[in-house]
Each structure stands twice: as structure tokens, then as C-alpha cells.
Amino acid sequence: MKKIGFLSFGHWTPSPQSQARSAADVLLQSIDLAVEAERLGVDGAYFRVHHFARQLASPFPLLAAVGARTRKIEIGTAVIDMRYENPHYMAEDAGAADLIAGSRLQLGISRGSPEQVIEGWRHFGHQLTDGENDADMGRRHAETFLGLLDGRGFAQPNPRPMFANPPGLLRLEPFSAGLRERIWWGSATNATAIWAAQRGMNLQSSTLKFDESGEPLHVQQAAQIRAFRKAWTDAGHTREPRVSVSRSIFALMDDRDRAYFGRDEEQQDQIGFLDATTRAVFGRGYAAEPDVLIEQLRQDEAIAAADTLLLTIPNQLGVAYNVHVLEAILSHVAPGLGWR
Structure with missing residues (x-):
């Protein structure tokens, strides 16, 4: 068995060819798709976060709305860029959304990824400390956030408060017990996967990874997952960690599918540079008839190693088409691989 979720980047564009022409379209369609995905038996509804772009950006109102409209499906992000976040405010928002959802958030x-603007996090009021780069700052914000989710009091109460306080130091409210164990780290390197394991976070590995060995993406990701699990064991954590990988997978069931995804341009990994020095491998997409797709996916070592698969979806093609995409995978591909 494998958990299967969808991952939406939440693009919109004011084009007649797009079914999502505004931010309102994307937000409302995201809620509708999560409801339909739950009906199909999909395990998770996940959303990307990008600032300064015509994409989903502020996750917690959406997560709370999805939580209020659904009952079972996991609701998550992949990923929130911690360079932009105030960890204290985020802890309050996350606690509220998780309580609305009945403890189903998987954050x-x-x-974070390369930005739309230069050092966009500065516009959100964040500054680097001495000797720190933006990656260091993101990890610093993450560690502060994790500490707040432990629920320990840290703030000295006012001796003459407006409302009565519980005894001792105060924590942020609302507090959602168990959310700390449902935090994932999106990792592009083996080193940050190990860092995440040491801090008790689950692992998300996307369709992009720093090229650390020259091997295909799925082979490098499988090695990353092994390094993560070893570090988890070495750290002495008692619970079982979770690992997800993301993939673009389309079963070609009809002429629409073949028109959209039947070409071979993305059937191989691509090599590129995120900046002047960082070489990255971008994972291939999969698009084929179900029987061919099953045999191709059997060879993907990272999918085999992960317990959760996030299917990236073409959200601008609309809710109905994406329901068709998800249903095809669940009905015609997943059973042949033993996932269902």
C-alpha cells in the first residue's frame, strides 16, 4: 500500500485556454478538487507556495477551507518557503488550520526554491544575521517554528492581564497537539535530508534535486531516502518517519490525454543550473497507456522507497479534467503496482 496525493502549484493566467484565470478561480477550484479527490479515495491534497507569482501563496486560509469541506483526506503543503515566514505567526495559523481540519495537516x-524577485524575503521584513545566508535563515526560522509546536510555555505572563491566565509561562494559542510530528522538510540534497531526520521531520523529495552523483533522479532520490532513514535511526526517534516523492504521471486513456501529454519531450531527466554554480537534475515525466506506465514505474527506485507519492497536476485544465487524471491513476495504474 502507498499513500497517493495530488500536488497543485496553483497557477492562474488570464488566458481563454486556462480554466483558472484568476486567484479566486484557483482558490475555489483547489477546494473543489480536494473534495472530489476525497470522494475518489485519494489520500492527500497538497499545495505549493510561491510568493510574488500568479500561483498559490498564502496557504493557511486555503488549508483551513479545505479542512472545513472534507473529513478524511490529508491536507498539506510542498513546500512553504521558511525564508518568508514569521515562525510565531505561522505557529498560530497552523494550529488553527489543523484544529479546523481535525488534525489532518501535513505541512x-x-x-525554498529560486525566487521570482531578488531577495523577496526582505520585503517580508526578514534580515540575515552576521555570517548567515538565506538558506541558513530559512533553517533558523524552521527550528524556531518546530520549537513553538512543542507547546511549551516561554512567555512571561502579565501580572495584571485582561483575561485570567493558566499558571506558568504562556505558549502560543491555539495549540494543536500532534502537529509537530506532521512537519516535513523539502530537501534537495542528501545533507539537508540528514539534517531534517536529526530534527524529527518527515522527508519530501521533489522532481528536482541537486545533482550529487550524475545518476538519474530516481536513483539519487533513493540514496537520499536511505541516508534520511539511517540518520533517523541514528537520532533515536521512536516513531516511523514518512517519505514522499513527487512525480508527473499521466495515464493516456483518451484523445484528450494523448493531445495534452502524449509527446515524448519530458520522458527523460533534464540537467540544468539553478544559479551560476548549482547543477540540478529535473525528473522525467511519465505519460503512457496504463500497462506501459505500470512497467515504467516499477523501475523508479525512489517511488518504491517512499510511502507517499504526490502526483503533480495541471491545475489550469480545470477540476473535471484533474479528477479524470487522478481516477485513471487510482483505477488503472495503482492496482497493478500493488498500491491499492
């Missing part, structure tokens, strides 16, 4: 956080 993916990370240092």
Missing part, C-alpha cells in the same frame, strides 16, 4: 516546509 511541508523548506528553505
Whole structure:
């Protein structure tokens, strides 16, 4: 058995060809798709976070709305860029959304991806400390956030408060017990996967990874997962960690599917540079008839090693088409791989 979720980047564009032409379209369609995905038996509804872009950006109102409209499906992010976050405010928002959802949040956080603007986090009021780079700052914000989710009091109460306080130091409210164990780190390297394991976070590995060996993405990701699990064991954590990988997978069931995804341009890994020095491998997409797709996916070592698969979806093609995409995977591919 494997958990299967969808991952939406939440693009919109004011084009007649897009079914999502505004931010309102994307937000409302995201809620509708989560409801339909739950009906199909999909395990998770996950959303990307990008600032200064025509994409989903502020996750907690959306997560809370999805939580209020659904009952079972996991609701998550992949990922929240921690360079932009105030950890204290985020802890309050996350606690509230998790309580609305009945403890179903699975929050993916990370240092974040290349930005739309130069040092966009500065516009959110954040500054580097001496000797720190933006990746360090993202990890610092993450560690503060994790500490707040432990629920320990840390703030000295006012001796003459407006409302009566419980005894001792005060924590942030609302507090959602158990959310700390449902935090994931989006990792692009083996080193940050190990760092995440040491801090008791689950692992998200995307369709992009720093090229650390020259091997195909799925082979490098499988090695990353092994390094993460070893570090988890070495750290002495008692619970079982979770690991997700993301993939673009489309079963070609009809002429629409073949028109959208039947070409071979993305059937191989691609190599590129995130900046002047950082070489990255971008994972291939999968698009084929179900029987061919099953055999191709059997060879993907990272999917085999992960307990959760996040299917990236073409959200601008609309809710109905994406329901068709998810249903095809669940009905015609997952059973052949033993996932269902």
C-alpha cells in the first residue's frame, strides 16, 4: 500500500485556454478538487507556495477551507518557503488550520526554491544575521517554528492581564497537539535530508534535486531516502518517519490525454543550473497507456522507497479534467503496482 496525493502549484493566467484565470478561480477550484479527490479515495491534497507569482501563496486560509469541506483526506503543503515566514505567526495559523481540519495537516516546509524577485524575503521584513545566508535563515526560522509546536510555555505572563491566565509561562494559542510530528522538510540534497531526520521531520523529495552523483533522479532520490532513514535511526526517534516523492504521471486513456501529454519531450531527466554554480537534475515525466506506465514505474527506485507519492497536476485544465487524471491513476495504474 502507498499513500497517493495530488500536488497543485496553483497557477492562474488570464488566458481563454486556462480554466483558472484568476486567484479566486484557483482558490475555489483547489477546494473543489480536494473534495472530489476525497470522494475518489485519494489520500492527500497538497499545495505549493510561491510568493510574488500568479500561483498559490498564502496557504493557511486555503488549508483551513479545505479542512472545513472534507473529513478524511490529508491536507498539506510542498513546500512553504521558511525564508518568508514569521515562525510565531505561522505557529498560530497552523494550529488553527489543523484544529479546523481535525488534525489532518501535513505541512511541508523548506528553505525554498529560486525566487521570482531578488531577495523577496526582505520585503517580508526578514534580515540575515552576521555570517548567515538565506538558506541558513530559512533553517533558523524552521527550528524556531518546530520549537513553538512543542507547546511549551516561554512567555512571561502579565501580572495584571485582561483575561485570567493558566499558571506558568504562556505558549502560543491555539495549540494543536500532534502537529509537530506532521512537519516535513523539502530537501534537495542528501545533507539537508540528514539534517531534517536529526530534527524529527518527515522527508519530501521533489522532481528536482541537486545533482550529487550524475545518476538519474530516481536513483539519487533513493540514496537520499536511505541516508534520511539511517540518520533517523541514528537520532533515536521512536516513531516511523514518512517519505514522499513527487512525480508527473499521466495515464493516456483518451484523445484528450494523448493531445495534452502524449509527446515524448519530458520522458527523460533534464540537467540544468539553478544559479551560476548549482547543477540540478529535473525528473522525467511519465505519460503512457496504463500497462506501459505500470512497467515504467516499477523501475523508479525512489517511488518504491517512499510511502507517499504526490502526483503533480495541471491545475489550469480545470477540476473535471484533474479528477479524470487522478481516477485513471487510482483505477488503472495503482492496482497493478500493488498500491491499492
